[in-house]
Amino acid sequence: MRSDKKSRLFSRLWMFVVFGFLYLPIVSLIVYSFTESSVPNVWGGFSLRWYRALLVDSDLKESLWLSLKIATSTATAAVILGSLAAASLHRYPRFFGRTFFSGMVSAPLVMPEVIVGLSLLLMLVSLQRLLGVPDRGMVTIWLGHLLVGMAYATVVIQARLRDLNPQLEEAAQDLGAKPWQVFFLVTIPMIAQALLSAWLLTFTLSLDDVVLSAFLSGPGSTTMPLVIFSRARLGLNPSVNAIATVVVVIVAIGVTIASYVLAQQERRRSLEAAAAQRPG
């Protein structure tokens, strides 16, 4: 009995240590964003000074705006391309080069990002030398993020498609829906939640990416993580805490929405399963 209690106490303690190690830095980061002092780890009383500074810090503001634009367009394009890739992999069990295609789609998931970034950079440099385009900047960062984001989106969407009852698409065809109507009227609504999860996932991936952005950015196109990264090396001030807090809030909202959507989906699926099992 006593040793049981002891071990339970120990495991509780251990849990608090681990969570503390993971989250205390973030909590302190948020707390110190409200400091009056100009050193990020000295508490000088509460103020919104650094949030005000953020408003006039055009470098940070611009980088945040750029990051949001890139993340939004990456997520959107990744979901569109990802659903097309997933749908063709799902619909056609056999076509020339299918295995190759399926491997290539998911390769960026396992490839070290440094290598993806470096090889993209080298390709873009040679392209630019040959054709004069593209200049490194928002578009090239977007392409890099899209490469990785599409892989994630494809995996998420493909998993949902695999769960789908194939008779649903056949039933739609049987009732007179042409293949493109089947896709938009039945397939897309059935996988809507997976599309939303994929969008949020790739959005977050793009928003906090440092490595690819570092390789692919050009002058005047610095994303927010890059700005934070470079400032951290030059000496921080609490305005970085303030912008980090803003990002944490954005991500927290995103994660909350995503988990709410997933919980809804789970609830609906269990209801459907219960209905299918109910005999009468």
Place this chain on the structure above:
Amino acid sequence: MSTSFPIPDDPGFLQIKEVVKDFGPVRAVDSVSLDIARGEIFALLGSSGCGKTTLLRMLAGFETPTSGQIILNGHDLSGLEPYRRPINMMFQSYALFPHLSVWDNIAFGLRRDGLPKDEIAARVESMLRLVKLEKFGKRKPHQLSGGQQQRVALARSLVKRPQLLLLDEPLGALDKKLREETQIELVNIIKDVGVTCVMVTHDQEEAMTMADRIGVMDEGVLLQVDVPNELYETPNSRFVADFIGNVNLMEGVVVDDQPSSVTIECADCVHYVGHGITGHVGLPVTVALRPEKIYLSREEPEGEHNRVQGVVEEMSYFGSYSVYFLRLPSGAKLKVSEENDLRLRESKPTWDDTVWASWPPSAQVVLTH
């Protein structure tokens, strides 16, 4: 149970002509030819993997025949996509769209045809009335019971007024009691609408109850097509005799062949069959004898044919009837079912009793293959 099928006005409404379907090296459907009349309910019966579902999917257009032709109402369906065929199907899983309400599920097919809104509304409403689900239009499929889902699926497949209705194991997802009620209801609705119907089932009772005619399939081959009672009383092969209902099969040899009778010698008894067969003396045949056509008695029956003595080895009481298994002299088993029409019958056979089994000369069916 329908005992006879009225002579149809259009016997070749649906014509399946030497249809073959190969999946790689496997022949799933082997040269099936079949005519189905307008307004008929036809059942394809067989165990799983016999090719019945593949044949149904070829009618719907989800599979393309390797060779052969399917003609509906004079039009060749070859190369016609599923969404262009005047055929609707009720799927085994019902395949109701979970994101649409009952109303929208039924309206789905009409909307694809671009019908005017008020006509769609009128037709959906009348379908909901037909399947008695007027109050459920706004529900989502997962809020319905299994039986209600089945009715929505039926309404959805009927609302476009198809020339041909396909049912894939229509009641397979329902439990036994509900299935029996629904069989009759389903037949009534289909007959009311007057649509020609091809259904696929592995359940012989379901096929017998619902269909005007039944086609028995095995290993891709259509073995026999007939009305239910003919299929039961005069099967044309061992497989059909064994598949439909219970049967005792006995191997024997023709010893006397007359125009209006035939005598067959088996291991345990001599069969005298009161009709001629196309065979000759010495031909090995199988005699099929249904358990309910055999009588049991303690006294020796008259005559020297169509009787055998055995020992009751097993018996089971089923309420309205009892089933006995007799061990015959050769070691073979004979299954006999007797109706329990009297509450207290004298000298009812019981375990280890030696009894006589006998049957009239019209009871057997002689199978040559």
